[in-house]
Amino acid sequence: MRTYEAVVEAVLATEQIQSFVTSRRPELDIDLGGIPGDRHYGLLRAADSRQRFYRRGTMIANRRQLSLLAAEECDVVASALGVPELRPEWLGANVLLRGYPSLTMLPQGARLIFASGAGLIGEGENEPCIGPGQVIAEAYGRPELARRFVKAAMQKRGIVASVELPGTIREGDRVTIMIP
Amino acid sequence: MRTYEAVVEAVLATEQIQSFVTSRRPELDIDLGGIPGDRHYGLLRAADSRQRFYRRGTMIANRRQLSLLAAEECDVVASALGVPELRPEWLGANVLLRGYPSLTMLPQGARLIFASGAGLIGEGENEPCIGPGQVIAEAYGRPELARRFVKAAMQKRGIVASVELPGTIREGDRVTIMIP
Numbered sequence: 001m002r003t004y005e006a007v008v009e010a011v012l013a014t015e016q017i018q019s020f021v022t023s024r025r026p027e028l029d030i031d032l033g034g035i036p037g038d039r040h041y042g043l044l045r046a047a048d049s050r051q052r053f054y055r056r057g058t059m060i061a062n063r064r065q066l067s068l069l070a071a072e073e074c075d076v077v078a079s080a081l082g083v084p085e086l087r088p089e090w091l092g093a094n095v096l097l098r099g100y101p102s103l104t105m106l107p108q109g110a111r112l113i114f115a116s117g118a119g120l121i122g123e124g125e126n127e128p129c130i131g132p133g134q135v136i137a138e139a140y141g142r143p144e145l146a147r148r149f150v151k152a153a154m155q156k157r158g159i160v161a162s163v164e165l166p167g168t169i170r171e172g173d174r175v176t177i178m179i180p
Numbered sequence: 181m182r183t184y185e186a187v188v189e190a191v192l193a194t195e196q197i198q199s200f201v202t203s204r205r206p207e208l209d210i211d212l213g214g215i216p217g218d219r220h221y222g223l224l225r226a227a228d229s230r231q232r233f234y235r236r237g238t239m240i241a242n243r244r245q246l247s248l249l250a251a252e253e254c255d256v257v258a259s260a261l262g263v264p265e266l267r268p269e270w271l272g273a274n275v276l277l278r279g280y281p282s283l284t285m286l287p288q289g290a291r292l293i294f295a296s297g298a299g300l301i302g303e304g305e306n307e308p309c310i311g312p313g314q315v316i317a318e319a320y321g322r323p324e325l326a327r328r329f330v331k332a333a334m335q336k337r338g339i340v341a342s343v344e345l346p347g348t349i350r351e352g353d354r355v356t357i358m359i360p
Binding site: 032043044047053054055058060061063107108109111113117119121123124162163164165176178180 | 212223224227233234235238240241243287288289291293297299301303304342343344345356358360
């Protein structure tokens with residue numbers, strides 16, 4: 001078991017379930033379904049194009065409860081797009097980490113343990129799609145960024161995670177990352 | 181995504197929650213907690229020595245709902261111990277597969293999709309402990325096998341898995357194994 005440390009730079013959740021865009025919160029209280037009230041909350045979710053081995057719409061265990069980003073990876077993608085910053089809000093992130101720059105390549109099954117004791121399971125790369133690209137394009141008034149984001153963010157768009165132990169995740173928390 | 185095929189050679193569940201030893205069934209109906217009535221059934225389980233990063237006894241998400249073995253790995257361990265066979269019952273297995281000989285090394289996050297559509301998520305190596313060794317030692321009247329099992333079964337004792345899509349797992353089913 002290899003162990004690493006990182007810091008929670010921001011925590012965020014959706015304001016409304018109609019949009020994936022998130023906004024900053026002082027802390028997140030998570031339970032076994034994720035962040036209550038958030039768009040991605042639930043023990044179950046409908047299978048979509050990411051799970052082609054199930055019929056679309058079939059209710060399956062929700063392992064995409066939270067979205068995590070590495071600040072360092074966001075900076076790399078911003079540079080590639082020629083923009084000053086990629087805000088975690090635009091990518092629908094719930095947790096922005098700093099100090100573990102290769103977050104997207106974190107193996108599935110890695111554990112992330114926060115100061116409160118709350119524990120997440122890394123569920124693998126969050127593959128970039130056009131949605132956040134469109135938000136970025138609109139923010140900068142540069143329509144071409146929508147598609148460019150999808151390519152630029154490959155293997156740099158962070159991970160999805162599910163909850164193993166409920167608790168609180170706060171801005172400024174230290175997080176221990178454990179790779180089996 | 182790499183894809184492989186295997187066959188379900190047997191399905192099993194515990195008779196009573198007091199013992200991990202399983203017995204054969206014609207089929208298993210699984211739901212989001214695993215196999216109803218089985219010793220390892222539940223959405224939650226108490227953290228134990230395998231999850232040292234949580235306080236022992238804390239209720240966490242149960243990702244050890246089912247135990248899966250490869251028949252080929254059981255044969256290798258049986259040879260190493262000098263016994264004619266290792267029955268899946270003795271190891272508390274729920275699903276015995278044939279056709280995917282390196283099951284124990286299956287990466288976490290791999291998917292196993294059964295003929296009914298039921299889907300499991302591979303949750304990593306099941307590390308051998310003394311319990312099944314004692315059952316094997318008793319079955320053959322050779323007390324020394326208890327400890328020898330633990331060493332011989334390292335990286336050959338199969339995996340644990342959790343349920344992604346409920347359904348039925350039957351003896352004779354084909355199973356598709358997908359590695360991200």
